[in-house]
Amino acid sequence: MKNIGAMFKQRAVVSPELEAYVEPSSGVRVNYRQMNERINQCADVLRTLDVCKGDRVALLMPNSMEFCCLFYAAAKIGAIAVPLNTRLAAAELEFILSDSGSSVLFYGDVFAETVEAVKAGTSHPCTVREWVPATAGKTSLVARVKSADAAEPEVVCGGSDNVFIMYTSGTTGNPKGVVHTHDSVTTAASAWALTVDVRYEDRVLLPLPMFHVAALTTVIFCAMRGITLISMPQFDPMTVWSLIVDERVSIGGAVPAILNFMRQVPQFAELDAPNFRYFITGGAPMPEALIKIYAAKNMQVVQGYALTESCGGGTLLLNEDALRKVGSAGRACMFTDLAVRDAEGTISERGEGEVVLRSDFLLKEYWNRPDATRDAFENGWFRTGDIGEIDDEGYLYIKDRIKDMIISGGENIYPAEVESVIIGIPGIGEVAVIGLPDEKWGEIACAIVVADQTKVSAESIIDFCGEKLARYKLPKKVLFVEAIPRNPSGKILKRVLRDQYIKGA
Structure with a gap:
């Protein structure tokens, strides 16, 4: 039975001295053995807070080792992580905490004021009984970890058990909680690992927030494959290139807007990053001009199409096709069936219609929304709500949202x-x-x-x-x-x- 936390423990056994998490801005640098011990201490903290299997643990934190350790700790003991978008207003957080039934909230110190506003809110019933700051005070996570046990907790869950609930953006109303399991997350990370060029001891730069599914899947993917995660909690285009060079980064996560910022800084003109191979991007097609700018620097760009509901899995456009298929989101990645559905409900592997996916990495359900779950699936196919076209070679082109x-x-x-x-x-x-x-x-x-x-x-x-x-x-x-x-x-x-x-x- 697959358990994401147990997977991290196994990586610590296989590669104990390999750097696991590096955060140059704060000086954090730990190997897999050290990080696994911290995860176990966080699991002990959760137990002392009476967190049990199935309980929801909310994380309102910037990218950090604490975020990662709490996520894996919850997975080990069977709790369900609820990553929260740190840009949300107090009223929006209040809804998510109530809807998810989160019993414990860990929060970064910079969000203390927001947390106080959430506590004072009256729009939704509050289920949180423990409010734990990251570092401030005697009851902070850091203070609790100092006296916590680093022994391995007993793992009694995995497979189809829930591992996290991530709330969608809510462009049409209140957000929906997307539920993923140990199995769906494992499949999504494996799909990435078997579709793109990744290698043991690669070093991956992550400047994207971990409360988004692509970034969170990257965190999991790194441990699965034996990769060092280089974290950049606050993206800074003026320093990112020196970080890439100094930390010998080989792969970078990004979105096209970030890549556009990065190519405009003075360091880019004289850049020499011999270890770097490619960026992996999503969210929007890469403009042809931008692809060519990076190609001139011998930097490849891998583009993808995915959703929160697909745990970051979906399609990938590999670099060798980036210019030949400009505007495409690529072909189905491993473990993925891709098709389009016409207005009559006919499923086809080629042509235009609503994009549909079938894979083990798809969501288990929408939290507390059986109606939405039922509407999202049809004969095993997940209806994305996106209009697309699949050409004769199997490349997907996203046209728009159906409702738009x-x-x-x-x-x-x-x-x-x-x-x-x-x-x-x-x-x-x-x-x-x-x-x-x-x-x-x-x-x-x-x-x-x-x-x-x-x-x-x-x-x-x-x-x-x-x-x-x-x-x-x-x-x-x-x-x-x-x-x-x-x-x-x-x-x-x-x-x-x-x-x-x-x-x-």
Whole structure:
């Protein structure tokens, strides 16, 4: 029976002196043997707090060894970790803590004020009985660990038992808790390890927050494969390249926006990082120009498509196809079936429709939401809600979210396609395309932009789009705004924009 915590213990047996976790900004540097002992001490702390199998343990913490150790400690004793997005407001955290039924909350000291606001909240029943700061005070995690037992706890769970609940961003309402098991996490990490080029003793840079599934799966993947995790809790484009060189980083996690920042700093021009092989990115397609910039530095880029519900598994576009298949999310990774579903419910391996996945890395359920769980699956296939196209070679191209699609005069318009054109116009900072009601066409595309209006106008934006897109796809309206609303994960809140501009139309 697979247990993620027991897997870490086995890595400590196989590779005790291999560096496990390195955090240059705080001076933390521990090997697998030392980290496993700390995990066991955290497990003992959990036991003294009366945490039992099935109990939920919430983590409101920045990337840190404490976060990782608490996560593995909970896994060892059968508790369920609930990683919390540190960017959320107190009211949002209050909902998640209540919905998950978390009994213990560990929090970073910088979030003490937020925690006090959560405690004072009255919108949702509070289930938390222990509030434990990371380092401040006599009852902090650090203080408790000093007297904790480092002996291995008895592992009595694994397999299909729940290991963590991660809440989705909630662009259409309250977030849903995505439940993953020891088995689904193991499959997701294995899918990565067997699809991309990873090697024993690689060193992986992680500047992405561990409360996101791709970063958390990276943490697990590193222990599984015998890799050193180089943690960067606060991303800094001015120092990241020296860190990559000094720590002999071989693989870097990123998103396209981070890579765009990194290539603009002065150190990039003279960079010599002989140990580095590639970045693995997701969240958005990599622009062709950016791929070429990194290729010129002999740095590969692996792109992927995944969801919280897939534990970071899904598709991967390997570097050798990055330019030939620009805009693609790649092909199905190991242990993954990929297809599209048409409006009649027919599943096909090629063509256009809703992207569907089938794999053992998929979520077990949505926490306390049997209705949502039932709606998400159809004959074993998980319905992603994304519209995509699979070409003749099996490469996936994500078009947009189903709910964001615009139907104008009977033609489908994918906002993401229009947005990708507009964002390439000099002077444009941000863009969101939504559908507005129209008597003639049913709906029209409306571009909402943050821009330097000394460089662009509504007319110039529409003209530029006319050179790149079919006429029916062109925005019929352009609105200039100071800012575009986003949720704490950075996703654009199109629901808010639609409510605002449809009512004002």
